[in-house]
Amino acid sequence: MSGGVTNLADDFSCKTIDPNNPHGPRVDAIFPGDLTLRYWKYSPVRYWNLIAAKFVLEHPQRVFYGVREYNEGGWCYTARPAEWYVKENVVAAFPKNMVLAVYLNPNMRVYLCRAEFAAKDDPMCPVDWQNRYRGLVWKSTS
Amino acid sequence: MEKHFLEGKMAGKPEFRAEPWYNPYGDCIEYQLVDEAFVADRVDELLTIYRSVLDNRPIGFQIKGVQAIIRKFGWEGLVVASEAGAGQVRSVSVVALLLAAYETGPMTLGRRRAYAAVMDSSPKHHTIPADDLVPA
Numbered sequence: 001m002s003g004g005v006t007n008l009a010d011d012f013s014c015k016t017i018d019p020n021n022p023h024g025p026r027v028d029a030i031f032p033g034d035l036t037l038r039y040w041k042y043s044p045v046r047y048w049n050l051i052a053a054k055f056v057l058e059h060p061q062r063v064f065y066g067v068r069e070y071n072e073g074g075w076c077y078t079a080r081p082a083e084w085y086v087k088e089n090v091v092a093a094f095p096k097n098m099v100l101a102v103y104l105n106p107n108m109r110v111y112l113c114r115a116e117f118a119a120k121d122d123p124m125c126p127v128d129w130q131n132r133y134r135g136l137v138w139k140s141t142s
Numbered sequence: 143m144e145k146h147f148l149e150g151k152m153a154g155k156p157e158f159r160a161e162p163w164y165n166p167y168g169d170c171i172e173y174q175l176v177d178e179a180f181v182a183d184r185v186d187e188l189l190t191i192y193r194s195v196l197d198n199r200p201i202g203f204q205i206k207g208v209q210a211i212i213r214k215f216g217w218e219g220l221v222v223a224s225e226a227g228a229g230q231v232r233s234v235s236v237v238a239l240l241l242a243a244y245e246t247g248p249m250t251l252g253r254r255r256a257y258a259a260v261m262d263s264s265p266k267h268h269t270i271p272a273d274d275l276v277p278a
Contacts, residue, residue: 009152009153011145021254025170031148032167032278035165035167036148038163040156041156041157042156043177044156047146047156048143051143051144051146057237068207069187069207070188070207070210071209084179084272085179086179087178087196088177091143095181098181098195102176102188108164109278110167111170112165112170114181114192115181116181117181
């Protein structure tokens with residue numbers, strides 16, 4: 001990985017809904033070791049918000065497929081954690097008008113976790129989700 | 143807040159670094175000026191502005207589809223070559239990537255304003271080694 005980060009940290013996996021078989025057994029979502037190490041070293045707030053990302057993967061409310069126009073495949077899992085880090089060592093309630101989106105590539109590697117403004121028609125979906133993603137794979141009923 | 147699930151697995155001292163970097167898992171370039179939580183302000187398929195959740199100011203951006211941009215425009219025009227020791231190092235200009243991304247979409251006022259704002263905020267001479275741009 002760029003920026004002098006070598007892959008010294010191990011990958012970390014957690015169980016999440018299988019986007020190819022949402023009603024089947026859960027599968028591994030992987031936090032790549034070199035990515036988490038980069039966050040730890042150079043983006044502490046992102047590092048600490050991996051806690052919220054893991055929550056989203058373990059308790060997803062929506063799962064979308066086809067998240068990029070120029071890259072094949074990929075998934076977006078969304079949910080609303082109770083709190084997150086807004087600055088280093090500063091925890092706040094997660095904003096009511098936002099949803100946390102965790103993006104995974106086709107190999108189920110997490111590559112991004114970020115807040116998105118929530119859609120007006122469904123507060124668990126990112127705004128404009130109908131046009132941004134190819135489709136909704138799964139929706140929580142709880 | 144709960145204990146981090148990676149506690150004890152990280153080495154080194156954390157120190158925020160404001161520099162663009164290539165994320166091979168997402169085939170994207172990320173740049174963040176300050177270490178704050180942000181909300182995505184999606185401009186188009188290739189550019190997303192990061193706005194601080196504290197005061198909505200732009201604090202970074204993401205350029206997506208880097209491989210597609212390189213395929214479309216080729217290395218020429220994106221690469222800045224420099225001498226380093228005995229060999230030549232090829233680096234990709236972040237501003238050139240932004241310009242290429244802009245050329246890919248419709249020439250609307252909204253896009254022009256967004257791309258101009260991002261270029262104003264980004265370091266003009268930042269480059270990323272071409273060898274780093276390998277998707278995982």
